[in-house]
Amino acid sequence: MMRTATIGSLLALHVAVQASPNLPFVINTWGGPFTTATDAAYLSLRNSTASALDAVQVGCSTCEKNQCDGSVGFGGSPDENCETTLDAMIMDGTTMKSGSVAGLRRIKDAIAVARHVLEYTTHTLLAGDLATQFAVSNGFPLSNLTTAEQAKRCAAWREDNCQPNYRINVSPDPKSSCGPYIGIALNSSSPAYKRALTPDASQTSHDTISMITIHSSGTMAAGTSTNGATWKVPGRVGDGPITGSGSYVDGDVGGCGATGDGDIMMRFLPCYQAVENLRQGMSPKDAAEDVVKRILRKYPDGSYGIVVVDKHGQHGGAGSGWTFTYAFRGGSMNATEVVSVPPLTENRRGAKIVYIKLARAFAQQRRGEGER
Known part of the structure; x- marks a missing residue:
């Protein structure tokens, strides 16, 4: 009896993690200040x-x-020129239409501008100064996205020879100089060329808010907003505004939000893959873990976080590189709850195998009791 109770407790814990508090429902990457x-x-x-x-x-x-x-909105994650630019995307789970802005300059309301792209154009993505022009033409005011704190931080970074940065295969040495940089001539047999193509996740990741909502009617939407990677090369756009990467939603199935090493994650369209995993019958947690493992096979040292929810509000997450957290609130909950997701490791995968074996043993035991 004691063994049966222990296995049953494991199964109950698994179900509780995946359970839906009913609709309406909101879920997004990260706890802490993101719960507001x-x-x-x-x-x-x-x-x-x-x-x-x-x-x-x-x-x-x-x-x-x-x-x-400091990773969403104005005043954070400056580029090499000490300028903050914003990326955002919003997606409708019924029509599958999305609107995005990338490298948006001098406009604070990035997600609102993305909504205007969705509703007032037949396009999906606008970028840079021309995205700013679109925003101004739609009534958004110009703003200075740099704060005094950011300017002080940027001055200290330059005094430290612009360390760290995202440059490779350039002259002067980016490990000791602020540039300006010139690319080194490469050929296919040179070590530098091989390094350029070798998986590299040495840079620190950045945080992003990626959110999925489910209306009480069952309709769904998703969105992402970020100011990108700190000290990025000016003009860099990460995974946030890319449909299927930073977030994705199909109201017939579910939705996904992502955060972490955006330059790496966008190569895998992780949120598109996670939703397709749901479509194939995976649970939200398994769908998220499958996506993270796909990335880890190529880039084992990066930091990645995935949160997945199905159309009923059942949810789960997976991460690697740090303890990933996500927040959710739904039904008649009085407060937002935060879920901590330990990073995937070989030990964790082994624990999952043990859990599956225990679950099978429990099911076999139950069948045996039924026969008696």
Whole structure:
């Protein structure tokens, strides 16, 4: 009896992690300051006629205004020129249409501009100064995205010879110089060329808010907002505004949000893959773990986080490189809850095998009791 109870407890824990608190439902990457966005999106669904798209915009906009963790909105993650640029994407789970902005300059309301791209154009992505021009033509005010704290931080970075940075195969040596840089001539047999193609996850990752909402009617939406990687090469765009990478949603199946080493993650379209995993019958947790493992096979040293939710609000996550957290609130919950997801390791995969064996043993034992 004791052994049966232990196995049953493991099964109950697994179900509890995946359970839905009912609709409406909001889930997003990260806890801590990001939970204000979860609450804002949830309350918009509970207390008004807001749609799933409205709730995503409210949530991501809240993070932009609050400068969540310094990685979303103005005043964070400057590039080599000490300028903050913003990336955002919003997607409707019914029509599958998305609107995005990348490298948006001098405009604070990135997710709102992305919503305008979705609703007032037949395009998906606008970038750089011309995205700013679009925003201004739609009534968004120009703003200085640099703060005094950011300017001080940037001065210190330059005094430290611009370390770290994202340059490789350039002259002067990017490990001891701020440039300007010139690319070194490469040939296919040179060590430098091989290094350029060799998987490299040595840079630190950055945080992003990626959010999925489910309206009480069952309609779904997703969105992402970020100010990108700190000290990035000017013009760099990461996974955030890329449909299927930073986030993705299909209201017939579910949605996904991603955070981490965006330059690596976007090579795998992780959120598109996660939703397709749901379509093939995987649980949200298994769908997320499968995606992270796909990336780890090629880039084992990076930091990645994936949160997945199905159309019923059942959810799960997976990460690598650090303890990933995500926040959710739904049904009649009085407060947002934060889930910590330990990084995937060989030991963790081994523990999962043990769990499966225990579950099978429990099922066999139950069948035996039924026969008696």
